[in-house]
Amino acid sequence: MAVPPTTAAASPGRRLDRDQILARAELRAVADSLLGPAARQGRQLRWPCPHPEHPAPASDRSGQPTLKITGPQTWKCQAEGCDAWGSAIDLVMHTQGRSFREALRILDEHAGAFRTRQPRPTSQGGRVQRLDLARLKARVDLVELADRLLGPGKGRGRGRGWPCPHPQHPAQTGRTPPLKIKRGSDGLQRWKCFGCGARGDAIDLVELTLQRDTGEAIRYLRDLVGDRAVAPPPRRPVPPAPRRAKPSPVLGGYVDQCQKLLWSDTGAVGRDYLMKRRGLSAQILRANRVGYDPGP
Numbered sequence: 112m113a114v115p116p117t118t119a120a121a122s123p124g125r126r127l128d129r130d131q132i133l134a135r136a137e138l139r140a141v142a143d144s145l146l147g148p149a150a151r152q153g154r155q156l157r158w159p160c161p162h163p164e165h166p167a168p169a170s171d172r173s174g175q176p177t178l179k180i181t182g183p184q185t186w187k188c189q190a191e192g193c194d195a196w197g198s199a200i201d202l203v204m205h206t207q208g209r210s211f212r213e214a215l216r217i218l219d220e221h222a223g224a225f226r227t228r229q230p231r232p233t234s235q236g237g238r239v240q241r242l243d244l245a246r247l248k249a250r251v252d253l254v255e256l257a258d259r260l261l262g263p264g265k266g267r268g269r270g271r272g273w274p275c276p277h278p279q280h281p282a283q284t285g286r287t288p289p290l291k292i293k294r295g296s297d298g299l300q301r302w303k304c305f306g307c308g309a310r311g312d313a314i315d316l317v318e319l320t321l322q323r324d325t326g327e328a329i330r331y332l333r334d335l336v337g338d339r340a341v342a343p344p345p346r347r348p349v350p351p352a353p354r355r356a357k358p359s360p361v362l363g364g365y366v367d368q369c370q371k372l373l374w375s376d377t378g379a380v381g382r383d384y385l386m387k388r389r390g391l392s393a394q395i396l397r398a399n400r401v402g403y404d405p406g407p
Contacts, residue, residue: 127215133184133198136218141199142178142186145206150176151318152279160188161205162195174279244314245299247329250336251313253292253300260320261290269293275304276319369402378403 142158143149149156157176165188171177177190187196195205203214254271258264261273265288272288283289289306303310311319317328372378373396381403385391391401 127212127219129200129215132215132219133200136199136221138180138184138186138199138202141202141218142180145202146178151322155179156324160190160193160195161202162188162193163205164193165195166190166192244329245297247332247336248299248313251300251332253302253313253316256313256316256335257290257292257302260316264288273302275306275309276316277304277307277309278319280304280307280309366400366402369404370397370400371402372405373401373403377405381405 139149139156142156146158146161149158151157152175156179158178159176160178165177171190177188177193178186178195179189181187181196184198185196186198186202188194199218200211200214203209203217204211207214207217209217254264257273261276264271264273266272269291271292273290273292274283274285274288275290280289283306290302290304292300292302294300299312301310301312302316309319313332314325314328317323317331318325321328321331323331373381385396385401386393395401
């Protein structure tokens with residue numbers, strides 16, 4: 112995408128605050144505008160690296176672009192042999208061939224266009240309404256969601272399967288769908304593809320199948336389940352630790368007797384087997400109280 116020429120040259124004396132400009136321009140929107148729409152890999156978004164000395168090929172082994180956002184205002188190329196990283200300013204410099212100050216001016220003038228996130232909703236008291244994701248996931252029946260998004264599953268119970276929604280999954284015949292659903296120890300349902308290893312929860316499933324970002328996926332699930340209140344997800348009871356019973360005096364006497372027998376003339380056959388054929392030293396045998404019982 113070609114960025115329109117900056118008009119800030121008309122006021123060269125105006126001070127440009129780098130931190131304020133970066134805070135106004137959302138890095139993800141800048142990357143989408145300059146590098147094209149992101150490729151989605153689970154919850155991760157990736158773009159092609161803009162560095163002119165990026166080594167070939169432009170994608171990793173899985174065929175995905177190599178540039179990832181690593182912080183609120185930073186990105187990094189994950190390709191082997193490429194150490195490119197930076198901020199939105201560096202993206203403009205690499206893609207548009209601009210100087211640092213010119214890139215800063217471009218972001219300053221077009222910061223309003225480099226936004227994708229909507230303001231967070233607030234309640235009447237002005238407090239931000241926070242969504243408890245664990246409670247939202249507990250409201251969603253992941254089996255019903257998979258049937259809705261991937262088609263009716265095949266099989267019954269734990270063996271029921273669905274096709275994998277991951278874009279990099281190899282061709283699927285549909286005879287043995289590789290995606291399975293199980294409930295974790297925290298009481299929440301999760302899915303996993305046993306063909307390619309992709310896994311996730313209800314949010315990830317919506318992101319992959321409907322090509323939504325995380326915020327859109329959360330809103331989709333909220334609309335799907337409504338605002339009905341539910342109890343927290345059930346947790347599996349933790350079994351009590353087994354009590355360690357004291358060894359029987361009779362058993363202790365038997366062990367002592369066998370240990371003495373091993374080092375007697377009668378135990379020569381056992382000692383020969385343990386020390387010569389198995390390579391165990393006398394120190395190890397005594398430390399572990401190994402004995403010999405010739406039987407009846």
